[in-house]
Amino acid sequence: xxxxxxxxxxxxxVTLAQAEEVVxxxxxxxxxxxxxxDGSNILVFGAIKRDSxxxxxxxxxxxxxxxxxxxxxxxxxxxxxxxxxxxxxxxVDAAPSFYAIATTGPFQKVLSETEDLRHKVSxxxxxxxxxxxxxxxxxxxxxxxxIRIRREQGLYQSLEGTVALDQQTLFLTTIKMPANLTEGxxxxxxxxxxxxxxxxxxxxxxxVRKVGLERFLFKLSRENPxxxxxxxxxxxxxxxxxxSAFFQVIRSR
Amino acid sequence: xxxxxxxxEVSVNAFLLLGLxxxxxxLSGMFGVGGGFLMTPLLFFIxxxxxxxxxxxxxxxVASSFSGALAHFRRRTVDFKMxxxxxxxxLLGAALGVLLFxxxxxxxxxxxxxxxxxxxxxxxxxxLMFIESLNALLKSRQPGGVKKRRERNLVHSLPLKVRxxxxxxxxxxxxxxxxxxxxxxxxxxxGVGGGFxxxxxxxYILGMPTKVVVGTSLFQIIFVTAFTTLLHATTxxxxxxxxxxxxxxGGVIGAQVxxxxxxxxxxxxxxxxxxFMVLAVCGKLALDLLLQPAELYSLGAAQGH
Numbered sequence: 001x002x003x004x005x006x007x008x009x010x011x012x013x014v015t016l017a018q019a020e021e022v023v024x025x026x027x028x029x030x031x032x033x034x035x036x037x038d039g040s041n042i043l044v045f046g047a048i049k050r051d052s053x054x055x056x057x058x059x060x061x062x063x064x065x066x067x068x069x070x071x072x073x074x075x076x077x078x079x080x081x082x083x084x085x086x087x088x089x090x091x092v093d094a095a096p097s098f099y100a101i102a103t104t105g106p107f108q109k110v111l112s113e114t115e116d117l118r119h120k121v122s123x124x125x126x127x128x129x130x131x132x133x134x135x136x137x138x139x140x141x142x143x144x145x146x147i148r149i150r151r152e153q154g155l156y157q158s159l160e161g162t163v164a165l166d167q168q169t170l171f172l173t174t175i176k177m178p179a180n181l182t183e184g185x186x187x188x189x190x191x192x193x194x195x196x197x198x199x200x201x202x203x204x205x206x207x208v209r210k211v212g213l214e215r216f217l218f219k220l221s222r223e224n225p226x227x228x229x230x231x232x233x234x235x236x237x238x239x240x241x242x243x244s245a246f247f248q249v250i251r252s253r
Numbered sequence: 254x255x256x257x258x259x260x261x262e263v264s265v266n267a268f269l270l271l272g273l274x275x276x277x278x279x280l281s282g283m284f285g286v287g288g289g290f291l292m293t294p295l296l297f298f299i300x301x302x303x304x305x306x307x308x309x310x311x312x313x314x315v316a317s318s319f320s321g322a323l324a325h326f327r328r329r330t331v332d333f334k335m336x337x338x339x340x341x342x343x344l345l346g347a348a349l350g351v352l353l354f355x356x357x358x359x360x361x362x363x364x365x366x367x368x369x370x371x372x373x374x375x376x377x378x379x380x381l382m383f384i385e386s387l388n389a390l391l392k393s394r395q396p397g398g399v400k401k402r403r404e405r406n407l408v409h410s411l412p413l414k415v416r417x418x419x420x421x422x423x424x425x426x427x428x429x430x431x432x433x434x435x436x437x438x439x440x441x442x443x444g445v446g447g448g449f450x451x452x453x454x455x456x457y458i459l460g461m462p463t464k465v466v467v468g469t470s471l472f473q474i475i476f477v478t479a480f481t482t483l484l485h486a487t488t489x490x491x492x493x494x495x496x497x498x499x500x501x502x503g504g505v506i507g508a509q510v511x512x513x514x515x516x517x518x519x520x521x522x523x524x525x526x527x528x529f530m531v532l533a534v535c536g537k538l539a540l541d542l543l544l545q546p547a548e549l550y551s552l553g554a555a556q557g558h
Contacts, residue, residue, distance in 0.1 A: 035495070037257040038264055073553040075361050083369075083542040086361045086551065145550030179257065179264035213495075214259040221260055221490050229486030232312050232494050233479045236501060240319030243505035 020059075021049045022190050022202035031177065031186075033210040039179045042206065044102075045172040048192065054168050055194065060103065060110040061163045061171045062191040064121055065206065067098030067155075068184030069128075074142040090142035094128040097182040099150075102159040102173045112196030119198060121191065123147055123156050154178040181208055183218075260493035261305040267499060269299065274313075274500040278507020281317065283515040284527055288508075289314050289445035290378070292500065294371055294534050301496070303364050307354075307444030308485035308492045309500070311478045314446045316501040317508060318474040325468025332419035332465045335429060336472040339451070342430040343477035346437020351484040354442055358489070361553055368538050370443050375535035378449055383528035390522070420461045420469075429459055433473065441481045446474040 027043035044063050072095045078087040103110045107122065116122050127143055150156040155178065163173040186206040192199045210218050221228040256267040273295055281288035289310050296306035325331050357363045411425035432454045436447035451470045455461045461469070486492040 033257055035256055036254065038255040070554070073361065075551050075553060077546060077549045077551070079545070083365075084544075084546055084549075085365050089361060142550065145548075146552060149548065149550060149552055179255065180262060182262065210259060214257060217494055218259045221486065221492070221494075225487040225490060226483070228494075229483040229492065232486065232492050232497060233315055233482055235494065235498065236312055236315035236479075236482075237319050239498070239501050239505060240316040241323065243316075243509070244320045244323040247509045 019050060019052055019199070020192055021200050022192060023047045023049050024190060024202055024204065026188075026204070026206070029204065029206050031181070031206060031208040033181065033183070033208065033214055034212060035214055037179060037214075040177045042175045042177060043172070044175065044188070044190070045170070046190065046202075048169050048171070057194045059165065059168045060105055060193045061165055062101065062103050062110060062121060062189075062193065063163060063173050063175070064101045064126075064189045064191075065098065065175055065177075066096040066126060066187045066189075067182060067208070068186075069094040069096045071095075072146060074146050076142065076145070090139055092127060092143055092146055095146055095150075096126055097184070098155050098177065098186065099123055099126050100157040100159065100175045100177075102162045102175060104163045104165045104171070105161055107158070107160055110193055110196070111191070111198070115193070115196060115198050119189075119191065119201070121189075123158060153180060155180070177208075183208055183210055256495065256499070258301075258305075258493050258496050260491065261301050261309075261496060263300060263302075265299065265301070265496075270496065270499040271503040273299070274503020275507035275510075276503075278317075278504040278509075279511035279514065280507075280527060280530075281504075282508035282511020282513075283518075283523065284511075288317065288504070290371070290375065290443070290449060291531070291534065292504075293367075293444045294375075294538060297368075298537070302491075303367050304358065304489060305491045305493050305496070307367060307442070308482065308489060309496045310444035311440065311481040311485065312492050312494075312497040313500045313504060314444075314478040315475060315482060316497075317504055318446055318471045318478065320505055320508070322468065322471040322475055325471060328468070330465050331468040331472050332417055332461070333472070334415070335417045335420055335422075335459075335461065335465075336469045338415070338426050338429045339433040339436075339469070340473040340476045342433020342435075343437035343440070343473055344480050346434035346439075347441045347477050347481045347484060348437075349434070350438040350441025351481065351488060353438070355488055365542075367442060368542060370439070372535055372539045372542065374439070374443070374450075375531050375538070379528050379531035379535055382524060382531065386524035386528055390525070417461075420459075420465055422459070422461065424459065432458065433477075437477050437481075440474075440477050441484065444481075446471075446478055448474060 024044070024046040026045070031040050042065070048059070072092045073089050074092060075086040075089045077084045080087070101121065101123065111121055116125055120126055124147070127146065147156055157175070159173070159175070163171055165171045186208050188204050188206055190202040209215065254267045255264045257264045273292065277288040277292045277295070280291065292313070293306050293310045296310065297303055322331070354363060354366070357366050411427045413426045414423060415426045416423045432451065436451050439445060439450060440447050448470050452466055455466045455470065456463060482492055
């Protein structure tokens, strides 16, 4: 029975997908982290292609951008002998380094619980935490803290109601990416929903890369740390010598 | 002008960094201190991760100590033999320090270690400097002779005696080696040259003549901080070259300005100001540890399994 339902579900979603489809445009599919990089605004816009009349129920659009996922250790401070020290730690198995979600309306109205669980759209779902060690109390507070801290750094953003939808056909939103980005493929997804159900999904990626000198130094420091270390010492010695020689010339005048 | 630091992965104002480098450079030129012990905490305050601040500051000190040591080479006020013994100890100490640093980093306690070290040492130095400059101020009103401190102590009774000709000493090589180890550990953990420990230790423990103390200390600091830089770069990847260059450009210019200023201004009164600054930085760091932080949680990169 369950299998039959599942097959029906797949079938229906396929037919629906053909009914309404995302045609996407983006201001840029690359973000270059240069020496003077100070954040970037990504404009995500598009249209909905359909070959049948617009249904009565309201259409919603969700745009999400997710940075590369990495395990993160969340530590909690406790007072010990008068000073605040890190005590309990919980490892979150995978947390995107950046996550922004923009919608046309309140999140609960736009996407149902089950669909969120299936597609992992909300920030809470985008983070994967298998389990905390048994001796840590209140483990949920650790992943809440992760979200809270990254929200404050502008790395996690929930932008409810910021996608403008015109005539149920054209949509547009701007997502601001902060300066403290990490490199990688930023998975960008667009969902079309009606009554909390996903009708169509479109996926692309934004390539965030350090370029030029930034890229060269970063790569060298990871791939050839000895050379990098020697180079930084050489620069320091040279700078020290230059300064000394330069000011000696000035003084001898 | 914002500039993105490739290793620290934060965007900071370039002029702020040049200014900080310049300010600390002026102070270090004026008072003959390395400045690392002021710069590293200032980097914490502007949001550079402590692990990057410590490693990068070690790199910057290579430049400032080399520039300073050159002047002493010309004046022949470097005891190379003593410098070598101190340096050997220092290299061993730096290696031990980086081991300790990396072990505590894996436990998530490295920030605490660095901050605690700073609170303790800045507290001691600031306090001593304050008392000393207060005494000097009082004394400058009633001129008197400077006390000579040269006692026969442990330095003379230990084995492995070596003749240090430039310093005019015939003492055991063990005490300078141990001093070197101790300063090397501090250099690796705190991102400092350690001159503020080294100089008094050379005068009061080893009994070296004052004129060779600074040059010899700078000579060994070059090698120990260079080694520390290399260790941090290869094990933690935390040396930020862009940050280091910005700081050292400000620093070397500031140091020369400071040296010129120092010859014109009254040092005693300024020394009290420096003492206050050191104590203020120490106080701020101490408060961060003692008061309940607004955010109890912190994030760290997970270690590979």
